[in-house]
Amino acid sequence: MTRIAFLGLGHMGLPMAVNLMRAGHDVRGFDLVPAALDAAAQAGIVIADSGADAASAADVVITMFPAGRHVIDAYEGGLLAAAPPGTLFIESSTIAVDEAQVAHELALRAGHRSVDAPVSGGVVGAENGTLAFMVGGSAEDFAAALPVLEIMGARIVHCGGPGLGQAAKVCNNMILAVSQIAVAEAFVLGERLGLEHQALFDVVSQASGQCWSVTTNCPVPGPVPTSPANREYRPGFAGALMAKDLGLALQAIEQTATDARMGRLAQEIYALFAAGDGARRDFSGIITEIRDASSRR
């Protein structure tokens, strides 16, 4: 049995913590929001008085916060000082690559072990214990984190040194954003040429244009009955989260002077989408913006 402090009991954190508890670990949780604490207590999680309180008796500290500044603030604001020497910090929030590297350095300097382990798979993956974890850190720290990650995830990849889990996550989501826009544009172009959705799907899903954005997240209702298009674009993966991840991708593009024109354009497109009601819609709902803009021409 491992003593785990789980900090950040929101949409993702709570179901992840519950899976660790059900696997027999001694989980103590904390969140800043009283409603999150109530929900966690109802789910059977032991609630600590503070993050530092939870960390003070932990072998492993997992953080699942909204953004990088929350992680750095919490690390510097008492977590690292409270944890026993050699505690393994698993940072699972989606944050910038350089912020993840700062978090690693802070943890190592305080005498702890550290991996960045962002996830994909959303709330359903968190509930079912089928998340994908992209992990950055030393081979030893990855090996130490693996038994814990395996309870919450179905696919765990060691991507390299500190920050490279976050690097893999931003690269993947940049591909996803660009391909979802490309698929939406192709379906709207097809509509305007008189092509039936099903016919285009039947061709593309078996041809070189095949990708997740067609075969799983098809942006028109019909061909893939489980895609968000069939439920008025209820997420799924909300536009706000895609816009956030593309903001992190843009940061990485700029820091590395990468000539990623499609990535930059995708960031602009999703920032605009998320500034309106797209924030709460599935990101495949970008097709309605493209369709509307096309009819205004």
Ligand code: NAD
């Ligand atoms: P959320 O806002 O529902 O939960 C985050 C929680 O962290 C909040 O309850 C907040 O109060 C808490 N928190 C912030 N600072 C804290 C601190 N110092 N101590 C304790 N608690 C603190 O967010 P979420 O949807 O659970 O996402 C968490 C992370 O996972 C984000 O970085 C997000 O980008 C990433 N992510 C989310 C999804 C998804 O589908 N929701 C998918 C993949 C990755």
